[in-house]
Structure formats: C-alpha cells, structure tokens
Amino acid sequence: AQSVSQHNHHVILSEAASLxxxxxxxxxxxxxxFWYVQYPGQHLQLLLKYFSGDPLVKGIKGFEAEFIKSKxxxxxxxxxxxxxxxxxxxxxxxxxxxxxxxxxGTGTRLLVSP
Amino acid sequence: xxxxxxxxTHLIKTRGQQVTLRCSSQSGHNTVSWYQQALGQxxxxxxxxxxxxxxxxxxxxxxxxxxxxxxxSSELNVNALELDDSALYLCASSLTGxxxxxxxxxxxxxx
Numbered sequence: 001a002q003s004v005s006q007h008n009h010h011v012i013l014s015e016a017a018s019l020x021x022x023x024x025x026x027x028x029x030x031x032x033x034f035w036y037v038q039y040p041g042q043h044l045q046l047l048l049k050y051f052s053g054d055p056l057v058k059g060i061k062g063f064e065a066e067f068i069k070s071k072x073x074x075x076x077x078x079x080x081x082x083x084x085x086x087x088x089x090x091x092x093x094x095x096x097x098x099x100x101x102x103x104x105g106t107g108t109r110l111l112v113s114p
Numbered sequence: 115x116x117x118x119x120x121x122x123t124h125l126i127k128t129r130g131q132q133v134t135l136r137c138s139s140q141s142g143h144n145t146v147s148w149y150q151q152a153l154g155q156x157x158x159x160x161x162x163x164x165x166x167x168x169x170x171x172x173x174x175x176x177x178x179x180x181x182x183x184x185x186x187s188s189e190l191n192v193n194a195l196e197l198d199d200s201a202l203y204l205c206a207s208s209l210t211g212x213x214x215x216x217x218x219x220x221x222x223x224x225x
Contacts, residue, residue: 044157102214104149104155106156
C-alpha cells in the first residue's frame, strides 16, 4: 500500500528563517506529487505540484519543492518564512495507475513567530 | 477560492443516527472525491465518483456511501454513526488526470 511520511509534526521558526519540510513516499510506480497548505480556518489549498519534467518545482508564495526519485522524496522549501506562513502543510502522492486517489501524510504544523 | 462548496459547515449527531453531507463541484469538473480528516491527521480517502459511478474506494465500511448527480454535485451518506466518525469531511473535485481542489469541509461531531 502507498504511504507518505512527513518527518516533522511541529516546526517553530522565527520570521526570515529558512524552511525545509521533509516528505518521503513509498510506491514503486510513477506518481504525481503535491504539497497542500491549510491556513487556520481555511480549506486545503494547492501549494505546488509535480507531474513530470524539471524536478525542482515552484509554487505560490515563494515555496518550492524538489523531487528526488532515487530517494522517493519531495521536500518543501522556502528561503525566508513570514508570519503569514503559519499553517499546516500536507504532502500528498497520487499514483498514475488506477483512480485519482490522493494519499496524504499526517501533516506538519508550522508556527512562525514574528 | 476553488469554487467547491460544501454543506452544512457544522453538524452534530448522536451515535446510531444517519447523516448526509453535500458537495457542489467546481464548474466543469467531472470527478469528485471524499476524504475524512480526523483531528491531527491527514485526509484519508473514502471514495471517488466519476460520471455518477463509484470508481474507487478506500478502507471504509459500506455504511459510508455516496452519490454523484448529473450536474456533478455529490453526497456522502454515513449510516449508523459511531463516535469515531467525528471528523472533518472534505470533498474535492477535479478533471480526470488533473489536480484536486478541495472544499471547506463539513465538521461532523458524533456524541
């Protein structure tokens, strides 16, 4: 069965610090990869996605992620976080075979202090 | 904002009752998926509908059922509610092969 691991459950950073959130998945075939963000009181929003091509993908609000196929990883990065980045971040995987089931990690709660 | 809407926003039910949650897909999307997000967890896939037929199901019992209508809106029905069914229920719509867009969710509390 497919699974997604997010290594950090809670991260606390000061504004302007750099961010890296880890995500590893287990699945032998080809996948699409996603990062979703859930701001307090808001719905899940797509931050960025990887379907194919350049393994370094850029998303909204200055976020980027790198797909490393050999490590089954899709880590999320941002060079300088802002207080408004306080949210919960979810990594998700969708196998390309079968139906469009998203498998989510358990999420990382990020708190950015001003 | 994605254009996916869900109703109601919050719901309180007692154990053993039945509940129906509703979702209106983003315009033009032909696929709808439902997820359950328990507190402190990531969303868990319940099932997916494409052109009014269920075409995929996660590890949920048959008392979780659904419908998709010709206008691509959808319902999630849960019978014989249990305390562990308390969660945020998310609906997501998409075009086949593309990313999913989530609604705001329905918070279900079972007492």
